[in-house]
Amino acid sequence: MGAENMETGNEYGADQIQILEGLEAVRKRPGMYIGSTSARGLHHLVYEIVDNAVDEALAGYCKNIYVSINENNSITVEDDGRGIPVDINHKAGKSALEVVYTVLHAGGKFGGGGYKVSGGLHGVGASVVNALSKNLCVEVYKEGKVYFQSYKIGKPDEDVKIIGNCEKEKHGTKVTFLPDDTIFEETIYDYDTLKQRLRETAFLTKGLRITLTDKRENPERTHEFHYAGGIKEFVTYLNKSKEALYQNVIYCEGSKDNVYVEVAMQHNDSYNELTLSFVNNIITPEGGTHLAGFRNALTKTFNAYARANKLLKDTEPALSGDDIREGLTAVISVKIEEPQFEGQTKQKLGNSEARGAVDSIVSEQLTYFLEQNPTVAKTICEKSMLAQRAREAARKARDLTRRKTALEGMALPGKLADCSDKDPKNCEIFIVEGDSAGGSAKTARSRATQAILPLRGKILNVEKARLDKIYGNAEIKAMITAFGTGIHDDFDITKLRYDKIIIMTDADVDGAHISTLMLTFLYRFMPELIRQGHVYLATPPLYKIEKNKNVWYAYSDEELNKLLEEEVGRDGNNKIQRYKGLGEMDAEQLWETTMDPERRILKRVMIDEENASEIDITFTTLMGDKVEPRREFIEENAKYVQNLDV
Numbered sequence: 001m002g003a004e005n006m007e008t009g010n011e012y013g014a015d016q017i018q019i020l021e022g023l024e025a026v027r028k029r030p031g032m033y034i035g036s037t038s039a040r041g042l043h044h045l046v047y048e049i050v051d052n053a054v055d056e057a058l059a060g061y062c063k064n065i066y067v068s069i070n071e072n073n074s075i076t077v078e079d080d081g082r083g084i085p086v087d088i089n090h091k092a093g094k095s096a097l098e099v100v101y102t103v104l105h106a107g108g109k110f111g112g113g114g115y116k117v118s119g120g121l122h123g124v125g126a127s128v129v130n131a132l133s134k135n136l137c138v139e140v141y142k143e144g145k146v147y148f149q150s151y152k153i154g155k156p157d158e159d160v161k162i163i164g165n166c167e168k169e170k171h172g173t174k175v176t177f178l179p180d181d182t183i184f185e186e187t188i189y190d191y192d193t194l195k196q197r198l199r200e201t202a203f204l205t206k207g208l209r210i211t212l213t214d215k216r217e218n219p220e221r222t223h224e225f226h227y228a229g230g231i232k233e234f235v236t237y238l239n240k241s242k243e244a245l246y247q248n249v250i251y252c253e254g255s256k257d258n259v260y261v262e263v264a265m266q267h268n269d270s271y272n273e274l275t276l277s278f279v280n281n282i283i284t285p286e287g288g289t290h291l292a293g294f295r296n297a298l299t300k301t302f303n304a305y306a307r308a309n310k311l312l313k314d315t316e317p318a319l320s321g322d323d324i325r326e327g328l329t330a331v332i333s334v335k336i337e338e339p340q341f342e343g344q345t346k347q348k349l350g351n352s353e354a355r356g357a358v359d360s361i362v363s364e365q366l367t368y369f370l371e372q373n374p375t376v377a378k379t380i381c382e383k384s385m386l387a388q389r390a391r392e393a394a395r396k397a398r399d400l401t402r403r404k405t406a407l408e409g410m411a412l413p414g415k416l417a418d419c420s421d422k423d424p425k426n427c428e429i430f431i432v433e434g435d436s437a438g439g440s441a442k443t444a445r446s447r448a449t450q451a452i453l454p455l456r457g458k459i460l461n462v463e464k465a466r467l468d469k470i471y472g473n474a475e476i477k478a479m480i481t482a483f484g485t486g487i488h489d490d491f492d493i494t495k496l497r498y499d500k501i502i503i504m505t506d507a508d509v510d511g512a513h514i515s516t517l518m519l520t521f522l523y524r525f526m527p528e529l530i531r532q533g534h535v536y537l538a539t540p541p542l543y544k545i546e547k548n549k550n551v552w553y554a555y556s557d558e559e560l561n562k563l564l565e566e567e568v569g570r571d572g573n574n575k576i577q578r579y580k581g582l583g584e585m586d587a588e589q590l591w592e593t594t595m596d597p598e599r600r601i602l603k604r605v606m607i608d609e610e611n612a613s614e615i616d617i618t619f620t621t622l623m624g625d626k627v628e629p630r631r632e633f634i635e636e637n638a639k640y641v642q643n644l645d646v
């Protein structure tokens with residue numbers, strides 16, 4: 001291999017410089033290549049490598065992928081595909097393996113004919129991971145030989161070499177990398193984050209087996225994901241804590257205009273839609289043409305069926321898309337050679353051929369399914385018609401409030417103690433559980449900028465109610481009018497009356513439940529408020545410590561211990577009070593500990609858009625009817641909710 005390099009001496013020099021510049025660019029602006037250098041970027045390194053192995057699976061050559069988190073937080077990914085080619089790439093004058101691992105954007109360009117199908121955040125691949133790793137090594141198993149190369153921050157230690165033999169039948173690629181701790185703010189891998197993403201990848205690539213192992217734990221923790229049914233099983237999984245309306249998961253599959261389309265769907269008895277769309281295994285949180293094609297096909301096909309079968313009379317209005325999608329769980333997955341992403345965050349599919357392909361494949365196969373399964377078809381149509389009636393009732397109720405508002409000016413809820421400042425940028429609203437805590441908060445607040453809305457007891461669980469009932473609920477109406485934005489299609493963020501919406505509840509189980517109900521409501525009705533960072537949780541203290549007229553507050557058990565250890569000292573003069581609720585604090589204490597912008601702790605609520613499936617599962621599991629999944633969920637997540645139970 002050395003000789004080859006010599007022959008192409010000149011070009012090699014130029015190439016080498018380009019490569020080093022490429023790697024330097026990645027290290028200088030890592031965010032451009034992997035999104036961020038936070039925990040999210042750290043985990044993206046794994047997805048980049050796994051995606052290369054998934055491509056090999058999609059090409060039909062790899063059946064297993066093994067991912068392990070090693071003791072030192074390095075990652076090993078191994079597949080049983082053909083193994084990255086190791087022969088000399090004549091244009092570059094070096095092993096193809098080295099090219100893949102050192103040349104920026106090497107991925108698809110070399111395969112010819114769109115080898116690269118899946119892709120990470122930016123589809124940039126192995127060289128980026130290499131550039132951002134303290135060290136990385138690759139082994140390729142082919143024809144009884146083990147090929148090897150290692151790198152430090154992207155630069156090869158030596159040429160690719162043979163380091164030993166393996167069984168003749170063995171083939172594949174194994175990569176181990178240690179993320180560079182001078183680049184990443186966080187270098188500790190989270191097992192559950194990888195678990196969720198790898199499970200999703202396995203759903204999207206039917207038949208592929210992905211094994212995840214955590215070697216930092218003793219005994220090792222491990223999960224295996226293998227779904228023969230692919231996205232059909234994905235839908236079953238998403239519906240696991242809901243009641244399905246019928247047994248079958250409806251499945252459509254086909255190719256048109258070079259777009260490979262797969263759709264799986266099933267209705268449940270809830271009132272929410274959960275549709276996840278993917279392009280080349282990457283989630284598209286903002287949808288795009290593939291989603292539009294699906295929605296169009298669904299609305300058209302169900303209306304045609306309902307009319308043709310006299311379920312919907314000629315005199316009745318057509319079912320809307322929203323009506324048909326009430327309680328629908330669906331996964332749309334398309335594979336396309338050159339995806340074009342649009343929109344501000346480049347998360348929206350733009351290819352117009354995807355719209356047509358999904359529309360025609362779903363229309364044709366869904367029509368056939370409905371004809372073959374009249375009972376299922378009738379169940380869905382009836383549910384849609386109920387949704388239609390509830391929507392109509394809700395619209396009337398809403399129009400009524402609108403007209404009232406127009407007549408009476410700002411009809412703010414009676415219980416609201418509004419602030420005097422009229423510039424929303426300066427204002428915040430505290431949503432407080434219970435009248436008594438609401439009373440203290442009203443006394444404590446800074447009147448100019450802080451508004452208080454006390455809510456009586458538990459608010460309506462929106463997971464279990466239809467729109468008309470939700471509009472009829474006084475607590476919900478109070479919040480909607482106070483915020484000023486409207487909901488769903490009417491939502492207008494420019495009308496938001498407060499920059500911060502702060503949920504303030506007791507630090508106990510009931511308080512946590514009320515926060516969850518509140519967040520469920522906000523997530524389902526005004527998700528944009530959360531996305532744009534307007535929603536917060538207040539953090540009241542758990543303990544008050546007094547000693548010789550000095551006062552300290554502790555917001556957790558750890559903090560209490562630390563304070564006692566380091567500042568207060570553990571002795572008989574300490575008076576430690578455990579707060580059971582907001583009501584136990586007088587107005588001044590509430591102000592000092594929880595409301596004063598100078599001293600309080602606020603937690604901003606965020607939505608991880610890449611994790612849409614898990615968010616939905618969390619809400620439906622916590623708020624839904626099924627007890628068993630909820631118990632399991634709480635047990636699995638015990639470490640996160642522990643301090644709520646004391």
Ligand code: 28F
Pocket residue numbers: 049050052053056077078079081082083084085096100106107110111115173174175
């Ligand atoms: C642990 C991560 O990266 N697996 C991969 C292959 C297989 C081929 C390939 C990869 C050819 C020249 C670009 C083999 N034989 N796992 C992996 N397995 N890349 S990455 O080819 C890459 C192109 O440069 C492969 C025949 N064709 C392709």
